[in-house]
Amino acid sequence: MQLTSTYRSPWMTEDLDDVRTLARTFFEKESVPNQERWAEQHQVDREYWNAAGAAGLLCMSIPEEYGGGGGTFAHEAVVIEEQAAAGDDAFGNSVHSGIVAPYVLHYGTEEQKHRWLPKMATGEMVGAIAMTEPGAGSDLQNLRTTARLSDDGEHYIVNGSKTFITNGSHANLIIIVARTGEEGGKGLSLIVAETEGLEGFERGQVLKKIGMHGQDTRELFFSDMRIPRENLLGGQEGQAFVQLMEQLPQERLVIAVSAAKVAELAVDVTVAYTKEREAFGRELLKFQNTRFVLAECATEARAVRTLVDHCVQQHLKGELDAASASMAKWYSTEKQCEVVDRCLQLFGGYGYMIEYPIARMYASSRVQKIYGGTNEIMKELIARTL
Numbered sequence: 453m454q455l456t457s458t459y460r461s462p463w464m465t466e467d468l469d470d471v472r473t474l475a476r477t478f479f480e481k482e483s484v485p486n487q488e489r490w491a492e493q494h495q496v497d498r499e500y501w502n503a504a505g506a507a508g509l510l511c512m513s514i515p516e517e518y519g520g521g522g523g524t525f526a527h528e529a530v531v532i533e534e535q536a537a538a539g540d541d542a543f544g545n546s547v548h549s550g551i552v553a554p555y556v557l558h559y560g561t562e563e564q565k566h567r568w569l570p571k572m573a574t575g576e577m578v579g580a581i582a583m584t585e586p587g588a589g590s591d592l593q594n595l596r597t598t599a600r601l602s603d604d605g606e607h608y609i610v611n612g613s614k615t616f617i618t619n620g621s622h623a624n625l626i627i628i629v630a631r632t633g634e635e636g637g638k639g640l641s642l643i644v645a646e647t648e649g650l651e652g653f654e655r656g657q658v659l660k661k662i663g664m665h666g667q668d669t670r671e672l673f674f675s676d677m678r679i680p681r682e683n684l685l686g687g688q689e690g691q692a693f694v695q696l697m698e699q700l701p702q703e704r705l706v707i708a709v710s711a712a713k714v715a716e717l718a719v720d721v722t723v724a725y726t727k728e729r730e731a732f733g734r735e736l737l738k739f740q741n742t743r744f745v746l747a748e749c750a751t752e753a754r755a756v757r758t759l760v761d762h763c764v765q766q767h768l769k770g771e772l773d774a775a776s777a778s779m780a781k782w783y784s785t786e787k788q789c790e791v792v793d794r795c796l797q798l799f800g801g802y803g804y805m806i807e808y809p810i811a812r813m814y815a816s817s818r819v820q821k822i823y824g825g826t827n828e829i830m831k832e833l834i835a836r837t838l
Contacts, residue, residue, distance in 0.1 A: 459754065461761045463768060468530050475531045478507050479538035490542045490666030494658040495621045500543065505575030510545065511553045518557065519570030525702065525767055529709045536713040539809050541816040542666025544619040548572065550706040551699070552579030555627055555642065559686040559695050568625055580623035582614035582672055592629065592696060593637045597674065599630035601681065608643055610677040616823070620655060620670025624648055627685065629692055637693030642685035645677070652677030663815030700825065701777035705763055707824045711784035712760040714813055715753040715791045721809055722746060722795040742798055749791045756784045775837040782830035785820035792817050
């Protein structure tokens with residue numbers, strides 16, 4: 453792999469090198485041989501979560517006192533990169549470990565953290581976050597799912613639906629963004645549903661997507677679903693909008709980390725292909741157009757990498773602001789899609805065949821510009837700070 457072997461992120465350490473080796477070995481053994489089957493069944497095997505937990509790859513940034521790996525976001529980033537390098541777009545760990553677990557860690561009570569995080573670290577519990585609704589995406593203030601206290605004040609009665617939920621099949625710990633009060637952001641709360649035997653909870657059919665066929669993306673339905681009041685995340689209503697705004701920079705950085713890796717990987721596999729493939733009696737790589745396209749793509753991938761690395765370093769210091777995270781998410785995913793598209797062109801007809809990694813990258817990359825806040829929203833957030 454030409455591009456990635458010549459560059460080392462400044463936040464990497466020897467400890468993270470060991471994590472990278474662990475993650476690479478795990479994905480090569482447990483993920484690569486199963487990806488075609490996962491795509492057909494539209495989900496990873498449930499046991500895969502337990503295997504990842506046993507390998508120590510879940511919740512790596514969660515403190516050891518709560519069952520996690522005791523690492524930092526850098527540990528999560530390495531796992532995200534190695535999953536991408538293995539061509540695995542099915543495993544929803546970036547949501548489970550990079551998004552859901554931090555919500556519990558930062559806003560949960562001590563009882564909630566001790567109750568849920570150790571099980572998430574082992575894979576006994578699979579996490580999901582339910583924000584998007586059929587009628588509301590990036591505009592969180594217009595969410596309509598309601599959570600009203602029961603007459604005895606012991607339960608929230610939840611009604612509504614959510615869509616595009618990653619880990620929708622396997623998740624048994626779901627953070628639901630629900631309206632507990634007035635209209636607008638101040639009336640939103642985060643309520644955690646433990647779904648085993650939960651009446652009023654229903655999973656819709658797996659959604660058919662352009663790419664990421666092995667990922668269990670579903671709709672979720674709540675009909676008079678009763679959740680104990682003690683499952684209110686943090687114990688105080690009306691805090692969800694602030695909590696979401698505080699955690700969205702990490703979610704967007706998670707997306708940017710994977711985008712940087714996929715852009716690099718696209719260049720790597722295309723360089724390898726153009727060295728082997730011949731046209732008119734010579735290697736494709738010897739044609740000037742091929743060389744110039746790859747030179748441009750390699751440069752753009754490096755630009756993405758350095759921006760993302762800068763944001764990772766800022767995040768590790770606790771200094772990543774929302775605008776910078778939005779810049780990283782917007783720029784990295786735009787370039788990811790551009791680089792993958794240009795590299796696919798160099799494969800010719802083979803680039804359109806799904807058995808080639810570049811074709812799967814193309815199909816899976818497109819959603820990166822949509823979830824985590826659309827790139828149009830990212831530009832609006834950036835513009836507000838100018």
